[in-house]
Amino acid sequence: QVQLQESGPGLVKPSETLSLTCGVSGASMSSGYCWGWIRQPPGKGLEWIGSMYYSGKSFYNPSLKSRVSISLDTSRSQFSLILNSMTAADTAVYFCARRVEGSSNIDYWGQGTLVTVFS
């Protein structure tokens, strides 16, 4: 069974950089899937952050594009999110997820990790 698990700091100071990792188990990070990040600020809805294909091609939310980067490490079965210049508005539960390529089906999600920007 495929499982995704986020890891990283729960607290980040304003202006610092957030680094999260998503460990993938139960499946290889092969072609045919796209790996990405989604977040949910407290009391608000889901927001797509960005995603990366096995080929290395990546796409990002235009509102975050200047601050965000996603990378894959298939040899370690994990992928990562970097978000620079954090502010209070970036406080959210961050989910990692897998989407089936050529489809709108996000079939596996991590449980989510709360990141709070706090000075």
Place this chain on the structure above:
Amino acid sequence: QSALTQPASVSGSLGQSITISCTGTSSDVGKYKYVSWYQHHPGKAPKVIIYDVNNRPSGISNRFSGSKSGNTASLTISGLQAEDEADYYCLSYTTINTWVFGGGTKLAVL
């Protein structure tokens, strides 16, 4: 990119049917078949219930169905059950190779 428009809340009685709309534009919902729906119980991971407008993943009840007309996609839940009470989100692909979620709809089962 702006979030797709969903009603903030809907409600229905046990056994009844409800429909949640998801309105976008000709640059997202109206252009592609890539619309999916997610059920989210707070504190848990969201779960896909409909993908590519009207496809149900294995294991999802046939009480859930999806459709699309023009720039609006819809999710219908028939035979409402208590466990259907959750937040529901639509997701669409866009012409700029990104994805956009709806604002979310809270379903109350009375």
